[in-house]
Amino acid sequence: MFEKKNLLLIVVYAALFCMVSALCLFIGWGVWNTYQRQTAPAGEPSNQPGVSIPFLPSAVPLPTATPAPDPRPVGFYEGLASLNSYKLKIRTLFTGPKAVDYNENISTTSYNQNGDQLYTKVENTSSSEDEPTKKTTVSEQYRLGQKYCQRSTSDGETESELSEASPLQQTMTDAIFNLFDITVATKDAKFIGAETINGVPANHFTFTVSGLGTSGAEVTQSQGEYWVAQDGQYLVKYRVTMEMRSGPAGDPKTETIHVEIQTEVSEINTAITVQMPPDCK
Numbered sequence: 001m002f003e004k005k006n007l008l009l010i011v012v013y014a015a016l017f018c019m020v021s022a023l024c025l026f027i028g029w030g031v032w033n034t035y036q037r038q039t040a041p042a043g044e045p046s047n048q049p050g051v052s053i054p055f056l057p058s059a060v061p062l063p064t065a066t067p068a069p070d071p072r073p074v075g076f077y078e079g080l081a082s083l084n085s086y087k088l089k090i091r092t093l094f095t096g097p098k099a100v101d102y103n104e105n106i107s108t109t110s111y112n113q114n115g116d117q118l119y120t121k122v123e124n125t126s127s128s129e130d131e132p133t134k135k136t137t138v139s140e141q142y143r144l145g146q147k148y149c150q151r152s153t154s155d156g157e158t159e160s161e162l163s164e165a166s167p168l169q170q171t172m173t174d175a176i177f178n179l180f181d182i183t184v185a186t187k188d189a190k191f192i193g194a195e196t197i198n199g200v201p202a203n204h205f206t207f208t209v210s211g212l213g214t215s216g217a218e219v220t221q222s223q224g225e226y227w228v229a230q231d232g233q234y235l236v237k238y239r240v241t242m243e244m245r246s247g248p249a250g251d252p253k254t255e256t257i258h259v260e261i262q263t264e265v266s267e268i269n270t271a272i273t274v275q276m277p278p279d280c281k
Contacts, residue, residue, distance in 0.1 A: 068191040069191060069203045069228075069230070070228075070233065071186050071189035071191065071203075071205050071207075071228070072186055072189075072233075073183075073184060073186075073226070073228045073233055073234060073235045074232075074233050074234055074235075075181035075182065075183055076181060076182040076183070076184070076235055076263075077177075077178075077180075077181045077182065078181055078234075079229075079232065079233070079234025079235055080111075080234070080265070082232055082234060083113075083234070083265075083268055083269060084112070084113050084114070084269045085111060085112040085113060085114070085267070085268070085269055085270055085271070085272045086110075086111055086265050086266070086267060086268050086269075086272075087108070087109070087110050087111075087265070087266045087267040087272065088107075088108070088109040088110075088111070088263070088264070088265050089106070089107070089108050089109075089262075089263070089264050089266075090105075090106070090107045090262070090263045091104070091105070091106045091107075091260070091261075091262045091263075092104070092105045092259075092260070092261050092262075093105075093258070093259065093260040093261075094257075094258075094259055095256075095257070095258045095259075096255060096256045096257035096258055097246075097255035097256065097257050098129060098255065100127055100128060100129055100132050101127070101128055101129070102125070102126060102127045102128075102134060103124070103125075103126040104124070104125045104126070105122065105123070105124050106122070106123045106124075107120065107121070107122045107123075108120070108121045108122075109121075110267075110272050110274060111272065112271075112272040112273065112274065115144065115145070116143070116144065116145050117143070117144055117272070117273065117274035118141070118142070118143040118144075118274060119140070119141070119142050119143075119274045120140065120141045121138065121139075121140045122138070122139045122140075123136060123137075123138050124136065124137050124138075137152070137153070137154045138152070138153040138154075139151065139152045139153075140152075140153075142274060142275075142276050142277065142280060143274075144274065144276060146164055146165045146166070146167070146170050147162070147163075147164050147276070148162070148163045148164065148165065149161070149162050149163075149276055149277065149280030150163070151277065151279075151280070158279075160277070160279045160280050161280075162276075162280045162281075184226060184235060184238055185207060185209070185210075185224065186205070186207055186226075187207055187208050187210055188207055188208040189205045189206070189207045190205060190206050190207070191203065191204075191205055192204040192205060192206060192225075194230070195227065197227045197236045197237050198236060198237075198264070198265065198266040198267075198268065199268070200229050200236050200268060201229070201230045201231070202227040202228055202229050202230060202236045202237075203227065203228050203230060204225065204226075204227050205225065205226055205227075205228070206223075206224065206225045207224045207225070207226070208222075208224070209222045209223070209224050209240060209242055212242060212244060213244065215244075217244040217245060217246050218244065218245050218246075219242075219243070219244050220243045220244065220245055220256075221241050221242060221243035221258070222241075222242055222243075223240070223241045224239070224240045224241075225238075225239060226238040226239070234265075235263065235265070236264070236265050237263065237264045237265070238261075238262070238263045238264075239260070239261065239262040239263075240259070240260070240261045240262075241259070241260050242258070242259045242260075243256065243257065243258045243259070244256070244257050245257075
């Protein structure tokens, strides 16, 4: 019985060996025949019979993946310094934790490097439990070279003051300003696509807002996105919306905090002109 079993195994192994050898011979013969046909002189048929091997495809180059653009913008003020002129708008909105708590700040800046012209307007609207009626204040600053005009408006009344900085003061002010910059969050940045924003070819990204909900509060909104100029890698547009609440919606005891931050650069390298107001000449 043992000898018959061994004999059966030998026969099986021998059959497998013959099948593998035949398959290798068949493939090798087809490859050799293909080579003979390709290398035969023009007009002279190969002396080998043709063998078709449909399961041996020709080499096809794989497509090269295009790398995603760099999601990291340069420093905020570094990017602005690379422009000859621009208009910058920054808006921040904070509401909560109580319904009466409101603070909106809108800053608009126009700048032209030619003539060192600068105009900044800041509008602030706020209310609180102590002052539930919303109140808006406006402050403006004009600068032409070393001449400054500061204007403020509150309760319908405007005050203005004209001053001039010495070269020493202006140099020190510029040096202090250049010590600091702002970098925006780009954690887990995801490339959305190339778009044109305010006439500037830019790359659009979304990102994850981290750090919310660590106190156990419910995160109801968390969106962040920004656009980076393809030429110069400066920030063209940036906006974030965040919201958290301490309890269920509709509960009078629930506190909700809502935050919006938006920046946008427009009128890039255009003919911006800043003029002093009549009360500051």
